[in-house]
Amino acid sequence: xxxxxxxxRQPSTEHRSRADTRHDALFRRLLKGCALLVLAxxxxxxxSTLWGGxxxxxxxxxxxxxxxxxxxxxxxxxxxxxVFGTLVTSLIALILAVPTSFGIALFLxxxxxxxxxxxxxxxxELLASIPSIIYGMWGLFVFVPFMSRIEPTLSxxxxxxxxxxxxxxxxxxxxxxLTAGIVLAVMILPFICSVMREVFRTVPTRLKxxxxxxxxxxxxVVWDIVLPYTxxxxxxxxxxxxxxxxxxxxAVTFVLGxxxxxxxxxxxxxxxxxxxxxxxxxxxxxxxxxxxxxLGFLLFVVTFVVLLIARLMLRQLARKxxx
Amino acid sequence: MSKSIxxxxxxxxxxxxxxxALGGTAQATDITGAGSSFVYPVISKWSASYAEKTGNHVNxxxxxxxxxIAQIKAGxxxxxxxxxxxxxxxxxxxxxxxxxxxxGGIVPAFNVSGxxxxxMVLDGPTLARIYLGEITKWNDPAIAALNKxxxxxxxxxxxxxxxxxxGTTFNFSDYLSKVSATxxxxxxxxxxxxxxxxxxxxxxxxxxxxxxxxxxSIGYVEYAYALQNHIGYAxxxxxxxxxxxxxxxxxxxxxxxxxxxxxxxFNLLMTNAPGAEAWPITATxxxxxxxxxxxxxxSKVALDFFKWAYANGQPQAKALDYVPLPAPLVKQIEGYWxxxxxx
Numbered sequence: 115x116x117x118x119x120x121x122x123r124q125p126s127t128e129h130r131s132r133a134d135t136r137h138d139a140l141f142r143r144l145l146k147g148c149a150l151l152v153l154a155x156x157x158x159x160x161x162s163t164l165w166g167g168x169x170x171x172x173x174x175x176x177x178x179x180x181x182x183x184x185x186x187x188x189x190x191x192x193x194x195x196x197v198f199g200t201l202v203t204s205l206i207a208l209i210l211a212v213p214t215s216f217g218i219a220l221f222l223x224x225x226x227x228x229x230x231x232x233x234x235x236x237x238x239e240l241l242a243s244i245p246s247i248i249y250g251m252w253g254l255f256v257f258v259p260f261m262s263r264i265e266p267t268l269s270x271x272x273x274x275x276x277x278x279x280x281x282x283x284x285x286x287x288x289x290x291x292l293t294a295g296i297v298l299a300v301m302i303l304p305f306i307c308s309v310m311r312e313v314f315r316t317v318p319t320r321l322k323x324x325x326x327x328x329x330x331x332x333x334x335v336v337w338d339i340v341l342p343y344t345x346x347x348x349x350x351x352x353x354x355x356x357x358x359x360x361x362x363x364x365a366v367t368f369v370l371g372x373x374x375x376x377x378x379x380x381x382x383x384x385x386x387x388x389x390x391x392x393x394x395x396x397x398x399x400x401x402x403x404x405x406x407x408x409l410g411f412l413l414f415v416v417t418f419v420v421l422l423i424a425r426l427m428l429r430q431l432a433r434k435x436x437x
Numbered sequence: 438m439s440k441s442i443x444x445x446x447x448x449x450x451x452x453x454x455x456x457x458a459l460g461g462t463a464q465a466t467d468i469t470g471a472g473s474s475f476v477y478p479v480i481s482k483w484s485a486s487y488a489e490k491t492g493n494h495v496n497x498x499x500x501x502x503x504x505x506i507a508q509i510k511a512g513x514x515x516x517x518x519x520x521x522x523x524x525x526x527x528x529x530x531x532x533x534x535x536x537x538x539x540x541g542g543i544v545p546a547f548n549v550s551g552x553x554x555x556x557m558v559l560d561g562p563t564l565a566r567i568y569l570g571e572i573t574k575w576n577d578p579a580i581a582a583l584n585k586x587x588x589x590x591x592x593x594x595x596x597x598x599x600x601x602x603x604g605t606t607f608n609f610s611d612y613l614s615k616v617s618a619t620x621x622x623x624x625x626x627x628x629x630x631x632x633x634x635x636x637x638x639x640x641x642x643x644x645x646x647x648x649x650x651x652x653x654s655i656g657y658v659e660y661a662y663a664l665q666n667h668i669g670y671a672x673x674x675x676x677x678x679x680x681x682x683x684x685x686x687x688x689x690x691x692x693x694x695x696x697x698x699x700x701x702x703f704n705l706l707m708t709n710a711p712g713a714e715a716w717p718i719t720a721t722x723x724x725x726x727x728x729x730x731x732x733x734x735x736s737k738v739a740l741d742f743f744k745w746a747y748a749n750g751q752p753q754a755k756a757l758d759y760v761p762l763p764a765p766l767v768k769q770i771e772g773y774w775x776x777x778x779x780x
Contacts, residue, residue: 185631186602187624254643259650287595287636287651372600372637383636389600393639396474396501397602397628403503 160414167408169401178408184374184390186398191405193412195374199291199384200416203366204359206295206380211303212352218303219310220336235311242304250368253297258369261296262288265381284381287371292380294370298362302355309351313344346428353424360417363388387413465492468735468742472498472505472518473722475604475659479539480518482753483746490745493738502604502628502722509533509725515735517725520604521628522704534728534777536703536770537721538743539750540760542660542688543609544670544718548648549575551588552669555682558583560674561616561709561717567655568596568613569620570634575653583674590653597647597656600637602628608720609657612708657718660688661758677713684716688760691719697766703773721762729779740774 164171170178170191181192218238222231265286273282284290317340325335341348363386371383372393387409395406470480477499484495500508502519509517510531523535545559563579566572572579576589599606607628614621624630638644641662648656648668660683663670672682681687694712695705707719724743730736747770751761762770 183631186629187627187631190631254646262650285593285595289636289647367600367639368643372639373632373635385600385637393601393637394629395602397503397604399503399506402602402629 160411163407163411163414167404167406167411169404170408171411178405179412182374182376186394186402189401189405191401191408193387193409195376196385196387196390196409197412197416198376199370200360200386200388200413202291202380202384203294203298203370203386204356206292207298207302207359208352208356210296210299211306211355214299215303215307215310215351215355216348218307219314220340222311223314224332224336224340235308238304238307238311241300242308246301246362246365249297249301249365253293253365253369257297258288258293260288261293262286269381280378281380284377284379287381287383289369289371289383290379290381291370291377291384294366294384294386295380297365297369298359301362301365302359305358306351306355309354310344310348313347313351314340317343345431349424349428349431353421356420356424357417360420361388361413362386363392367392387416465494466735466738467494467496468515468738469513470495470497470505470516470518470724470739471500471508471514472725473502473520473604474499475520475541475720476518476538476722478757479750479754479759482757483742483750486750486753487742487745491741493742495739495742501602503602506725509727512727512731515726515730515732516739518722519725520607520720520722522702522706522723523725524704525701528702532728533725534702534773535723535725536743536773537692537762537766538724538746539754540688540692540707540719540721540762541758542683542716542719542760543605543657544660544663544683545655545673546645546648546658546663546668546670547655548652548668549590549592550652551590554663554667554669555672556587557669557671558674558680559671561612564673565613565617565620567594568598568633568635569617569623570596592653595651595654596632596635597644597651597654598632598635598637599629599641599644599657600639603640604628604720604722605641605657605659606630608706608708609718611706612718615709659758664758673717675713675715675717676709676711677715679713681714681716685755685760687714687716688719689763691715691717692721692760692766693763697769703770726778728777736778740778744771 174191178191178193180194181190182194182198183190183192184195185191218234222235226234263286265284265288268282269284269286273279282292321339321343322335325339330338366386367389370385370389372385372389373383374385374390375382377384391406391409394402398406477497480495480497484497488494497518498514502521505514505517506519506523508514510533518538519535523533527533528535545564547557549557559580560583563572563583566579573594574591575594576591581587581589607626610620610624610626610630613624614626624633636647638647638656641658644656644658645662645666645668648654648658649666658668660670663683670683672680674680690712691707691710694715695707695710697703697705703723707721709717710719726736726739747762747767754761
């Protein structure tokens with residue numbers, strides 16, 4: 115507003131523009147306040163978890179980060195097992211959800227007949243609105259029994275492959291890291307898929323048409339035109355899903371098995387940061403409570419690091435594209 | 438009750454008003470309690486019936502024992518409820534008193550094909566060794582010795598425990614500590630412990646679901662959950678060496694034979710009770726109140742509520758598979774109120 119030249123010849127307009135300037139300033143301050151509120155809330159949450167967990171974070175220091183012991187009776191706490199479980203389940207979820215979302219989004223924007231597009235898109239958005247406790251219940255009562263039936267087959271087939279075979283050996287409990295990862299994948303799929311679909315639609319038709327005119331196949335158009343055009347937004351969508359996977363609590367608690375173990379097998383139970391907190395916070399007192407709050411702080415740190423990596427990757431890409 | 442008999446004819450009051458007079462208030466009072474989730478179902482049932490009778494409302498928030506203790510210490514509620522008793526030093530420091538409210542049984546539950554509920558016998562040391570990971574197969578000699586004639590599979594045992602902190606875990610691990618020195622030194626007792634083996638289910642319902650779904654698993658749940666979910670539960674050899682079934686009578690026997698008389702402030706866990714008929718893993722939770730509360734009127738109503746519950750709350754408790762306290766214990770609690778609470 116200030117940049118615009120003000121017409122001084124007409125006093126009424128001058129009066130008007132002064133009022134406008136005042137209102138604009140007020141509006142700017144209001145918006146700034148909103149933004150600062152978010153920052154303040156974030157900082158407050160981070161600091162209060164740091165403060166609540168100080169007894170363990172500073173009292174046990176490095177031991178808390180590296181140890182995998184979790185012994186509430188003797189107040190010996192280590193965060194490694196929950197951190198490990200959080201990262202592994204989220205990674206499995208990403209590995210499964212990203213290609214699937216990509217496929218769905220492509221189908222909906224490039225291949226599907228027009229009448230099918232909007233019902234499927236709506237269905238995917240509905241998936242996103244299912245509360246996580248429902249996913250947990252479904253996981254526990256429907257998916258876990260199913261997994262326990264197919265896990266022996268997994269052990270006999272994938273489990274025989276050298277190197278990655280170890281990941282698929284174990285008792286067919288039906289619950290564990292793999293099951294939790296798959297449930298998480300279903301949960302984050304709609305988020306990633308919606309973002310991808312939206313940005314794929316922003317690709318100008320003339321770019322695609324030109325490519326088709328030059329004789330490209332659909333796959334070539336997608337890989338060489340659509341994806342490069344939308345790359346940064348797609349990665350943003352993936353990290354949105356990852357953020358949700360890292361913090362997901364209830365659904366994971368039901369199907370993960372909740373044991374503080376670090377195993378080489380994906381069929382074995384584990385625990386995550388958020389499910390450990392959800393499980394034990396109610397009855398925790400003293401150092402135990404402090405350890406759980408410290409876990410909460412660690413989740414902040416883990417999420418922050420992951421988002422930081424995402425930012426760096428985006429910047430790298432932007433530089434490569436010469437923007 | 439003698440008071441009401443004296444008052445009623447003279448004043449000509451209806452029963453509801455008499456009950457209010459007993460509570461020490463002329464109007465309906467709202468009191469609040471918070472703590473253990475173990476007693477939540479029965480307290481909310483009691484509260485509804487009590488409100489019908491007296492007009493006084495008892496609002497109970499199931500926030501966990503730790504929260505209940507913190508809230509009563511801070512004086513934000515009229516009573517707290519905890520699955521763990523407080524020790525004498527803590528009680529004295531804050532001027533608190535505590536007493537048991539209702540009994541519940543914890544049962545080992547299993548999923549072994551071909552073995553029906555109540556057909557498997559276990560004892561404390563064997564259970565401890567299973568949970569320590571020392572016994573890994575169902576046909577282990579230790580289990581077979583207790584179950585002569587029972588066909589046990591050559592299958593690996595999957596141990597299931599609670600993943601959330603709970604009074605059930607506290608009583609179960611306390612029992613294992615009492616019957617196994619190894620358990621006591623390696624694991625100990627608490628609302629959450631460092632489990633040597635096994636997977637964790639959230640809540641009684643989570644553990645029940647895991648046991649139902651995983652063949653050859655064993656876990657521990659409140660008796661009601663084993664019944665409602667139709668999962669197999671074991672019978673236990675108790676401290677007296679007798680094999681007992683989990684049922685109202687054996688839970689009450691544990692409460693009756695536990696040495697309450699010598700337990701100051703009822704600071705006693707009923708696990709491994711000595712009685713011949715006593716179920717070995719019987720639990721209660723404790724109501725914690727200020728002996729000299731700031732709000733006397735409310736605390737009077739709270740005591741009256743529990744008095745009413747001991748006398749009249751049995752059907753509701755039984756319907757929810759809790760067990761009412763045996764009469765001698767109720768008498769002892771009422772004596773404790775008179776002696777300790779300045780109300």
